[in-house]
Amino acid sequence: FGFMGSRMFLNDIISGFQCQNGPVAAVAAKKDGTQACLYPMRPSLEFQNIGQISGMLAIDQVGVLTNNQNLYIHKDASDFGGFLSEVLQMSAGNDFTVSEVEVNADDDHFNEGDVTIPPTPLTSLLSLTSGGTGGAVLTGYSDTFNPRSYYGSHKDSIDYEKINFDAIATAATVVARTAVAVAYDDGSMDSDTAIQYAKSLIPNNFDVDNDFFAEISDCLYVNGNCELLRKFAGVEKATVEYETDIKEFRVGQSLGKPPNYYVGVYDSTHGQPFVAVGGGVFGSYQGDDYGKDTNDKFLMIPSVLEMALHGLLNDFLGRPTDDLVKCRATRDCDGKVEGCTSVCTAGGYCVCPQAHYHMAMDEALEAVPGNYTGLFRVSASDAGISAMYSEPYWSSSVGVTIYRDASWGKVWDNVALGSGISVALICMMVVLFVKNRMKKEKLY
Numbered sequence: 001f002g003f004m005g006s007r008m009f010l011n012d013i014i015s016g017f018q019c020q021n022g023p024v025a026a027v028a029a030k031k032d033g034t035q036a037c038l039y040p041m042r043p044s045l046e047f048q049n050i051g052q053i054s055g056m057l058a059i060d061q062v063g064v065l066t067n068n069q070n071l072y073i074h075k076d077a078s079d080f081g082g083f084l085s086e087v088l089q090m091s092a093g094n095d096f097t098v099s100e101v102e103v104n105a106d107d108d109h110f111n112e113g114d115v116t117i118p119p120t121p122l123t124s125l126l127s128l129t130s131g132g133t134g135g136a137v138l139t140g141y142s143d144t145f146n147p148r149s150y151y152g153s154h155k156d157s158i159d160y161e162k163i164n165f166d167a168i169a170t171a172a173t174v175v176a177r178t179a180v181a182v183a184y185d186d187g188s189m190d191s192d193t194a195i196q197y198a199k200s201l202i203p204n205n206f207d208v209d210n211d212f213f214a215e216i217s218d219c220l221y222v223n224g225n226c227e228l229l230r231k232f233a234g235v236e237k238a239t240v241e242y243e244t245d246i247k248e249f250r251v252g253q254s255l256g257k258p259p260n261y262y263v264g265v266y267d268s269t270h271g272q273p274f275v276a277v278g279g280g281v282f283g284s285y286q287g288d289d290y291g292k293d294t295n296d297k298f299l300m301i302p303s304v305l306e307m308a309l310h311g312l313l314n315d316f317l318g319r320p321t322d323d324l325v326k327c328r329a330t331r332d333c334d335g336k337v338e339g340c341t342s343v344c345t346a347g348g349y350c351v352c353p354q355a356h357y358h359m360a361m362d363e364a365l366e367a368v369p370g371n372y373t374g375l376f377r378v379s380a381s382d383a384g385i386s387a388m389y390s391e392p393y394w395s396s397s398v399g400v401t402i403y404r405d406a407s408w409g410k411v412w413d414n415v416a417l418g419s420g421i422s423v424a425l426i427c428m429m430v431v432l433f434v435k436n437r438m439k440k441e442k443l444y
Contacts, residue, residue: 006121007128007386011363013050014128017042021286027244028296033341036275036298040366040379041284043273043298046356055080056135057088057178058120062171063163064148065140071171072142073100074117076126078134079189084178085136086191091177091198093205096170101142118145127385138171140164157258158221165217169206177202224255224305232311232346233304239330239343244297252303266361267374273300273359274373283367283375300357310355311345318342318351325350364388 019037023045026036035045055078062071073088075081085100092098101116117123120137140146148161155161180201181194206213219226233251240249252271255261264270274281275298277290290296302310325336326348333342333350340352364382368375378388 006360007124008361008363008365009047009358010053010121010124010128012042012047012358013053014125014133017045017048019045024290026298028291029245029294030243033243038275038285038290039369041273041275041359043300044356044358047358053125053133055084055133055182056122056125057084057175057182058122058135058137059171059175060118060120060137060139061146062138062140063165063168064146064161065164065167066142066146068164068167069096071096071098071167071174072139073098073136074139075100075136076117076122076131076134078131081134081136083185083189083191084182087178087181087195087198088136088138088174090191090195091174091181093170093173096167098138098174116143124386138174140167156261159258163217163221165208165213168217169208169210169213173202173206176206219255220259222259223257224259225257229255229304229308232315233307235329235344235346236307236311242330244299246299250301251307252301254304265374266376268301268372271300271302271306272367272373273298273357275299281372282369283371283373284369286369302357306357310357313355314343314351314353315345315347315349317354318345319347319349320352362386362388 017037019042020040021038023035023037025031026034026043036043037045065071071092073085075085089098089100117126118137118139118141122135122137125133125135177195177198180198181191184197185194208214215226215228219229237249237251240246252269253264266272268274268281272283274283275285275290275296277285277287277296278293279295320337325333325342327333327336327344327350328348330342330344333344336342336350337352342350343353345351361376364378364384364386365376365388366379367373368377
């Protein structure tokens, strides 16, 4: 979710979220289930189990490269940022290189003058920790965004710009090896030993011919109504119905064909969580009546993509190391996996949930208590750190210019203009001819 969406999540972890009305059971009838907060609204408090953040690796725009065979690293000046950069550079395969973006030697990358970290979740982390916790960003661009990328416009489509799937596969390999290396490191930040271990576990580069890679790529770039997303979202829908006793849970919007990533107004129909209390629905709640009705519960309506990704992450990260239990629905998993309340995914196995939803907003905003969704206000506890509604400046040379692509428009405009002039001249000639003819016949 880039800069803004990551801030609330990171702030809740770093600053320590304070629930002012709760915690309560997310489903009032299930007191031992997932805990949530009525105000400020948090549909799940599982993020409180994450612990301290040591650093961050962010990935940004690796599908369209400035240099076709090169990925770039933007790091901060911390020791962890340097360690990540070394590991990333040693993680690439033979066909691609990963290089560090050159910056001024006396630039601390955050607190002084020119900010060299592009707007990403790492920017939020550096801001919220005053530069105390850093990391790196893996990108497809160097010191400016790729001019061939129409991000956020109607041309943000594979029909207009070819996606470099080899670069995406390479980035996946690099990130996977880096994650293993960082987890293996004992704090000494010995990049050589760490990456050697990572490559022993992941010896081969990810292949674009992999069946899953081809299928998910088609879903995200060609047909957002694909079977893979619908299958995983369908199992997630059934799990929500089972856990909340809702007979027919409504799924959010599909990506469509071609996929459409335009965002909508943040309300109950576009993923904003809400709480049902005594028959009423609220974006957040400060009263004392929650739980008096057994139908009280927290709900949200994610999009098909969000639900599918939620299920995919659970499927990939939550499978037990042994004794896999097959399932068709979450009810098949009750008591079947030791150590967690397991759920079923479209992968066909009972897993321990590892993915959770969190609101993608700036930390300055909160849902107005006692009102329906879609209404927000500035929190009284806001420290005024972020720009709230806008991305931070990366440098004075980076900006956005919105304009029509008139390359074809000019042609048709000229055709229309020429046609209009031609018709006007013909009409004038016809009028003069008819007038003269009528004069000759003495009718005018």
